[in-house]
Amino acid sequence: MLNAAITGIGDTPVGRVPGSTATSLNADAALAALRDAGLRPSDIDGFLCAYSITHPHLMMASVLSELLGLKPNFCAAVQAGGASAGILVMQAAALVEAGICRHVLIATGDNRLTGMGRDQAVATLANVGHPVYERPFGISVPAAYALVAQRYMHDHGTTLEDLAHVAVAHRRHAARNPLAQMRESITVEDVMASRTISSPLRLLDCCLISDGGAAIVVSARDAARDLRQPPVAVLGAGQHHTHEHIVASRSLTKFGCTQSAAQAFGQAGLKPSDIDVAGVYDSFTITLVVQLESIGFFEKGETGPAAAAGDLDLGGRLPCNTHGGLLSYAHSGASGGMFHIIEVIRQLRGQAGDRQVTDAETGFVHTDGGILSAHCSLVLGAT
Amino acid sequence: MPGSSDTHEAYLAGCRRGELVFSRCAACRHAQLAAFRVCVACGTTELGTEVSAGNGTIASFTIVHRAPSDFFKARAPYALALVDLDEGFRAMMGVRGQPAIGERVTVAISGLGPAGEPLPEAWIEGERR
Numbered sequence: 405m406l407n408a409a410i411t412g413i414g415d416t417p418v419g420r421v422p423g424s425t426a427t428s429l430n431a432d433a434a435l436a437a438l439r440d441a442g443l444r445p446s447d448i449d450g451f452l453c454a455y456s457i458t459h460p461h462l463m464m465a466s467v468l469s470e471l472l473g474l475k476p477n478f479c480a481a482v483q484a485g486g487a488s489a490g491i492l493v494m495q496a497a498a499l500v501e502a503g504i505c506r507h508v509l510i511a512t513g514d515n516r517l518t519g520m521g522r523d524q525a526v527a528t529l530a531n532v533g534h535p536v537y538e539r540p541f542g543i544s545v546p547a548a549y550a551l552v553a554q555r556y557m558h559d560h561g562t563t564l565e566d567l568a569h570v571a572v573a574h575r576r577h578a579a580r581n582p583l584a585q586m587r588e589s590i591t592v593e594d595v596m597a598s599r600t601i602s603s604p605l606r607l608l609d610c611c612l613i614s615d616g617g618a619a620i621v622v623s624a625r626d627a628a629r630d631l632r633q634p635p636v637a638v639l640g641a642g643q644h645h646t647h648e649h650i651v652a653s654r655s656l657t658k659f660g661c662t663q664s665a666a667q668a669f670g671q672a673g674l675k676p677s678d679i680d681v682a683g684v685y686d687s688f689t690i691t692l693v694v695q696l697e698s699i700g701f702f703e704k705g706e707t708g709p710a711a712a713a714g715d716l717d718l719g720g721r722l723p724c725n726t727h728g729g730l731l732s733y734a735h736s737g738a739s740g741g742m743f744h745i746i747e748v749i750r751q752l753r754g755q756a757g758d759r760q761v762t763d764a765e766t767g768f769v770h771t772d773g774g775i776l777s778a779h780c781s782l783v784l785g786a787t
Numbered sequence: 788m789p790g791s792s793d794t795h796e797a798y799l800a801g802c803r804r805g806e807l808v809f810s811r812c813a814a815c816r817h818a819q820l821a822a823f824r825v826c827v828a829c830g831t832t833e834l835g836t837e838v839s840a841g842n843g844t845i846a847s848f849t850i851v852h853r854a855p856s857d858f859f860k861a862r863a864p865y866a867l868a869l870v871d872l873d874e875g876f877r878a879m880m881g882v883r884g885q886p887a888i889g890e891r892v893t894v895a896i897s898g899l900g901p902a903g904e905p906l907p908e909a910w911i912e913g914e915r916r
């Protein structure tokens with residue numbers, strides 16, 4: 405068990421946030437997290453952030469730290485795509501564990517929708533393809549995940565309808581969340597009829613592109629006691645990295661989420677069946693299917709039927725992405741994974757309102773960067 | 788001679804000659820795409836280059852409809868595949884014909900990239916050159 409607890413959370417409106425910048429979203433979320441924790445800037449001795457693709461900066465952590473009036477003893481940025489949020493929390497927990505920091509503020513945010521638009525976002529993200537062995541063939545992020553989807557479906561019997569059920573389950577969650585970007589209800593038929601982006605993935609199999617920011621505070625357990633909110637313990641954390649480019653992955657069906665989750669569960673002394681609520685990275689419907697089945701929440705091929713049976717819903721076997729996920733809540737870069745973390749914390753604090761999971765005491769978060777390349781898992785617990 | 792130690796150079800030069808070049812580990816004989824500075828199987832740096840016979844099997848594929856740039860938008864929808872070459876390495880390439888997982892293909896340097904560069908392409912059996 406780690407000596408770290410999450411003591412503050414803060415997020416901004418998501419979707420189209422006119423006038424926002426990457427900096428303003430990071431700062432607004434960070435200040436909200438400080439208010440939530442009842443901390444002042446002078447209490448913060450560690451600062452971590454991720455990155456922005458709309459306003460890249462050589463020293464993003466220093467820029468934000470200056471803006472927020474911080475004087476931290478540790479200040480750094482992490483660039484790990486969708487895995488950033490999990491990795492940032494694990495890094496903060498390690499800083500607290502090592503006695504280097506007492507209160508670490510983590511900020512994320514990007515204005516991907518208003519700051520660059522969908523076309524430019526798609527083009528920029530496609531640049532993560534390998535410059536020699538992928539990009540000359542017209543790879544995109546959806547195309548890379550489609551290569552995984554095609555093979556995973558072939559080997560494990562997952563169907564297009566199964567993927568559609570996953571998308572529908574996320575929209576059901578988002579309908580209960582007044583802040584979600586996409587709340588209009590969808591059916592399996594809607595997903596099946598949505599236009600193909602890169603076969604077998606269709607538009608409604610793909611995550612949103614959003615503006616938004618999210619921040620949290622990670623504190624030493626003893627420093628967490630007197631703060632405003634009930635602390636949420638970081639019970640376990642794990643990472644595993646196997647490749648960056650899909651052409652370099654040794655498997656199209658087995659990924660590092662298995663190892664990162666095993667490490668986090670091992671540290672926590674828990675197993676998947678002990679988890680009350682989960683936030684699992686859903687950049688595409690197939691991403692969620694592969695990860696839930698690799699981590700051990702469901703058997704191979706079982707996620708689609710489980711989603712259809714309501715297993716991912718409130719009251720189901722594994723309430724998952726109860727805010728609506730990247731598919732229906734929002735996806736604004738590193739904040740995407742941070743939204744999963746914040747939602748699980750709200751659930752463990754009992755602050756999730758209409759979408760509260762009854763008696764949620766143990767939570768699991770998984771973040772994935774690249775093409776199922778960089779993985780970080782967290783096991784969290786109410787205190 | 789100092790300069791780039793990128794293993795890609797041999798692959799790119801191979802494409803210009805009409806050959807699909809890959810890396811072979813001198814220590815353990817592992818075959819891999821020329822994308823790594825070490826043998827990913829045993830960790831040595833004793834990598835030599837060989838030319839593939841160009842026979843392989845489709846490991847996975849996708850038909851891209853939403854293309855990432857103007858060059859590819861003009862070509863969409865187009866097929867992309869990961870091909871397992873018989874020598875034991877995997878490469879991405881475009882496809883001529885209708886791809887399917889497990890389908891046998893012949894690889895030729897018949898494609899052209901956005902910069903006019905020669906690229907490998909997977910030809911489905913029966914597809915006419």
Ligand SMILES: [Zn+2]
Pocket residue numbers: 812813814815816817826827828829830831
């Ligand atoms: Zn070797």
